Amino acid sequence: MSCSPFDLKDYFLQELADPQRRQVEAHVKTCQPCREELDRLRLMEAALFVLREEEIPQRIAFVSDPVFEPSPWRRAFSAFWNSGARLGFASAAMLSAALVVFAMHRPAPAPVVTVAPTSVQTASASGMTEAEVQTRIDSAVAKALAPIEARQKAQLEQVKADLDGARQRLILAAQEFDYNHKKEGAGMITAGVYVPAGVGEPK
Amino acid sequence: MKTAALIFAALLPLGAQMASRAVPSPAPPVVGTPTQKALKISISTLYGIERNCDDKLRGIGEPNTVDLLGATRGVYLADYGAVFSAEISMVTPPAIYPFHPAATKEDVVSVHQRKLQRLPRLKEAMKEMMKMAATTLATMPDNQQIVLAVRLDNMKWEDISGLPGMLTIKADRRSALTGNFQIEEE
Numbered sequence: 001m002s003c004s005p006f007d008l009k010d011y012f013l014q015e016l017a018d019p020q021r022r023q024v025e026a027h028v029k030t031c032q033p034c035r036e037e038l039d040r041l042r043l044m045e046a047a048l049f050v051l052r053e054e055e056i057p058q059r060i061a062f063v064s065d066p067v068f069e070p071s072p073w074r075r076a077f078s079a080f081w082n083s084g085a086r087l088g089f090a091s092a093a094m095l096s097a098a099l100v101v102f103a104m105h106r107p108a109p110a111p112v113v114t115v116a117p118t119s120v121q122t123a124s125a126s127g128m129t130e131a132e133v134q135t136r137i138d139s140a141v142a143k144a145l146a147p148i149e150a151r152q153k154a155q156l157e158q159v160k161a162d163l164d165g166a167r168q169r170l171i172l173a174a175q176e177f178d179y180n181h182k183k184e185g186a187g188m189i190t191a192g193v194y195v196p197a198g199v200g201e202p203k
Numbered sequence: 204m205k206t207a208a209l210i211f212a213a214l215l216p217l218g219a220q221m222a223s224r225a226v227p228s229p230a231p232p233v234v235g236t237p238t239q240k241a242l243k244i245s246i247s248t249l250y251g252i253e254r255n256c257d258d259k260l261r262g263i264g265e266p267n268t269v270d271l272l273g274a275t276r277g278v279y280l281a282d283y284g285a286v287f288s289a290e291i292s293m294v295t296p297p298a299i300y301p302f303h304p305a306a307t308k309e310d311v312v313s314v315h316q317r318k319l320q321r322l323p324r325l326k327e328a329m330k331e332m333m334k335m336a337a338t339t340l341a342t343m344p345d346n347q348q349i350v351l352a353v354r355l356d357n358m359k360w361e362d363i364s365g366l367p368g369m370l371t372i373k374a375d376r377r378s379a380l381t382g383n384f385q386i387e388e389e
């Protein structure tokens with residue numbers, strides 16, 4: 001309890017007029033308890049200023065408030081998604097609908113193109129016949145292949161020439177071998193290595 | 204009894220042998236008209252002619268410049284005569300080996316010219332060989348033939364124009380002794 005003529009809290013919050021403030025100040029100088037009460041108020045104010053200033057919540061609600069209840073659409077979706085029977089029914093319905101749509105909008109079969117037995121059958125967009133197109137393709141292919149074929153022909157001729165040269169050398173070597181073989185055999189005969197039986201024996 | 208049987212079995216082959224000796228030998232064949240004795244030219248005689256021919260063939264050129272590729276070989280054909288054959292290269296060609304893989308044009312010309320030069324000498328040598336063979340084959344009847352064939356070997360790279368592939372002399376012994384024969388070229 002305070003013995004001050006006015007409330008000390010009003011004095012501390014500066015809500016008193018000047019004459020009343022002076023009376024309170026005169027009283028506090030002479031009253032020990034009121035002076036201690038006023039010191040506690042100042043201490044409390046200092047403690048409050050030390051705390052971090054936080055923003056005041058804009059809205060305070062409780063779980064029981066209607067705002068936390070799911071919407072009817074959400075409740076219907078949850079009920080549908082968590083039910084296998086409903087989900088299966090929905091899938092079957094979608095499949096049936098797709099079949100019905102496909103049956104109603106089936107594309108027409110491709111027309112059968114009958115080829116006329118003439119040499120010039122169709123015309124291209126540029127107005128050229130297939131025969132002209134084929135002729136141009138053939139000429140382009142022939143033009144592109146001409147240098148390759150010429151190179152291959154030259155290489156083939158070179159290989160043939162090399163092989164022919166090797167063949168000629170082989171023939172000469174074989175003839176040289178045969179010549180020397182015969183010469184050696186004849187030399188051995190004339191040298192008397194192969195003397196037939198009965199030669200030089202007494203009759 | 205057992206011993207007697209063994210002795211009898213052992214003596215059986217002896218008895219058979221004695222029996223075979225007792226068989227008279229077959230009678231000799233009956234000879235009717237006397238047969239003409241076939242002429243026989245000994246191998247030694249032919250061998251001597253062969254080596255003599257080899258020496259003459261080698262002698263148509265300078266020493267070691269004529270290659271004898273087939274030594275002279277002779278046979279006697281009954282009722283016909285003697286046939287001799289040989290194979291030579293009239294000029295020893297330049298060897299073909301890795302460092303001389305082909306004959307040069309000079310080689311071709313040189314070998315060709317030398318062969319053409321030696322061809323007449325070869326023919327003369329063959330005539331001498333015919334006379335020598337006719338003389339040596341003294342037991343052969345005069346109407347039987349003496350044939351001498353010499354094959355001339357050529358390399359593939361050679362120029363063989365004007366060169367025969369084979370020389371042949373065929374004459375009876377009488378003509379061979381007199382030198383009356385012709386040389387055929389093939």
